Amino acid sequence: MIKKIKIAKALNTYLPSMLLTVLLVFTTNSVLAEETTVDEVETEVNCLGCHQETQETPIHAIWQTPHGKVFGKSNQTCVACHGPSLEHGKVPRDNSPSLSFGPKWPSKFNEQSAVCLDCHEKGNQLMWLSGVHNDEELSCLSCHNIHDRIDDVLVRLEQSETCFTCHKSVQASAHMPSSHPILEGKTTCVDCHNPHGNISEHSLNEPTVNDTCFSCHAEKRGPFLFEHAPVAEECTICHKPHGSVNASLLKARGPFLCQQCHSAAFHPSVQHDGSGLANTGQGSEFLLGKNCLNCHSQIHGSNHPSGSRLTR
Template identity: 85%
Template sequence: MIKKTKIAQALKGSLIRLLLAIVLVFSINSLFAAEQVTTAEVVEVDCLGCHQESQGSSIHAIWQTPHGKVFGKNNETCVTCHGPSLEHGKVPRDNSPSLSFGPKWPSEFNEQSAVCLGCHEKGNQVMWLSGVHNDEQLSCLSCHNIHTQIDEVLVRIEQSETCFTCHKSVQASAHMPSSHPILEGKTTCVDCHNPHGNISEHSLNEPTVNDTCFSCHAEKRGPFLFEHAPVAEDCTTCHKPHGSVNASLLKTRGPFLCQQCHSAAFHPSVQHDGGGLPNTGQGSEFLLGKNCLNCHSQIHGSNHPSGSRLTR
């Protein structure tokens, strides 16, 4: 029941976001159409005549990137992103290119992204306009570098560093005793999140938290003969995704973890002395002090015919 309402809510949220995105993509596209570059204009301004390689400018590193390789080694490449820049071509020190990304003439975050979205509006970037980073006024350039041979955010092992510049608490988590191997580069942010935004909560790659976890921990999906309700519901009921001071990324240590939900008075899940139990004394005290997992080891679900108590 709880699960159904959750899914319904998520779907409702997604639909609204999707509609919003369609409207936004539409308006940006018509905006971009007005700036469309024609070949005639390209010939008018000789960008490369002034912005020469011999001046030791780093901008020519673009020839080593997919953009430079695809667009070709000519002025047309430059106007693809910076626009026709007619006035800039005449008196460069007084006039900005049609679109400059700075540093002298910085442009708005949405103007910057609109140019990129002109070509990258599909695939992973399709939800950009309704994503949280766009809401927070980041642009594509908050993470990507265009005029460098190696765009660090695309290099798996270095990727997280870009994210850590803003997400300090996630960085702290990644250093905790139990964590996903993010610092080692074995799991990275984009294994679970789409940094370009997604319709799911927290911009996860999959529609739900659990589906995201199953993409690597498939064995936890089941189906199980005996399910443990909170596991099927949401892994983050018990686990933290990035890092934890407790073993196995647990939010709280057992037995306290379990006792948040299980407080049946007849079972050792509540604190009591050995009094009411047979063999009062050492044996029972020993039993009471133990973590629930010593007996309920199949905490994620059991396929054993007599595993209904998740003990085997």
Template identity: 90%
Template sequence: MIKKIKIAKALSARVTSRVAAILMVFTLNSVFAAEQPVAEPAAEVNCMGCHQETQKTPIHAIWQTPHGKVLGKNNQTCVACHGPSVEHGKVPRDNSPSLSFGPKWPSQFNEQSAVCLGCHEKGNQLMWLSGVHNDEQLSCLSCHNIHARIDDVLVRLEQSETCFTCHKSVQASAHMQSNHPILEGKTTCVDCHNPHGNISEHSLNEPTVNDTCFSCHAEKRGPFLFEHAPVAEECTICHKPHGSVNASLLKTRGPFLCQQCHSAAFHPSVQHDGSGLPNSGQGSEFLIGKNCLNCHSQIHGSNHPSGSRLTR
């Protein structure tokens, strides 16, 4: 009995000491908390109180975009991209938003892109900072319209117009008689290029030019029993990818294109030029129909046992 009483007293003393220690910790925390200044709630800006919906500035359409749906239909959406903008919310409004994308108070291009990269930092946007568009001091808003319900650059039929704003030579090539069907919307710039940047040449989606072409023209890939060397090297040796006045996107019509590399005494490969055409007075109409491809039809390569000359 005496032993049980001693054990009870020991346990009671141990519990009492632990309770005292806990109370001391709470007391110290209360003291330290009282010494710390209490943070005042951040002032909120009533963005929609001033930025009303108009036909010219359809700002409220952002609620119908993925950005508005993710961030919620309140000022959180505006603040997420434009920053707190507390000073901007004061009257008179002589101060710009914390981050401005408009022409009146434009922020630096890299500051604008940094906001987008806060979320869009993976996938196709991974190489943006090393891409050519970033080097040219363009921001995401140079191509994208964030407030629009449907961003034109994401529509296949409209996308090329955004690219043509800067790439005028490509726009001219797209209207030539031989072209990729970009204007028809059957293919787009991003089918071959990554506008957000890539480690490959010309920001191509694939590592090389040939890999890009072969992604659609797989029948030209080979391997062939008899290969045409330029095909294995690079397609652009003979072709202009954006458009050409010659058939099949060729840089020059045959036989002139072929004779830039091929000239042999045992073959009828005399160098031809415009002086031999019929309208020159001393020309021949037979020159018009001359083309190496008339015989060497398998110009990309042949698997025929007798196709060493790429004739079959």
């Protein structure tokens, strides 16, 4: 009897606190569960629920690109670039994605590029923010097509067409009689220029114009025993890098180009204009018809003991 009384007193003492503890735990768990459910709903968007793969939605070609293989065929791939886009996912869908890259809901160019730079701000893209294309308010999507299975700007034969969209004067030069083989795909714009920006002039890959030219034309580098001063200074003094109507990308044909500097050399100091070609005398068939390079063939420099006049 005494034991029963003690048990009853213990229950009366501890049971209310035990029930209160259970109630608090149950309530807390319910609140946490509710918060988790709300959080999950607010942070997940079902992009593929609406953007289904059909012929009318070619954006799904992204699954065949390196970008589409990072997270696999999932909503996370879309969110990685476009942001959560929670409002866009609601019904009715009259709100733009958090970040849009298309014409319907245009985003600011720097916001678009910032998404790409989260992963690509390294290597050749390191100087993008100080580059001329960024200064002109272009974004990565101005040249690249992320959703295409093959990005045209990465194809050598197609790359120049992307650049020519803006650089019309260069496009015209590429069709001149003497030009780098850009249209043939043997040379591309990025062989000389870094479109993502560089500290060098004209966004060249190398520090100077000459260093860029010498990366292919190493035989013109020297050093030579007898140097032609313009060669050591800059190739563009005599040459037009994108194209010319004159042979070898020259700015003018000889002797007119040469006489811009050599007005009083070892020949009579007469500026020739090409008139009366057959009757000028003074060896016109060599000087005008075949120009100075007929004799001064080592125009870039010579190592011959008798090559002071760049003839050997």
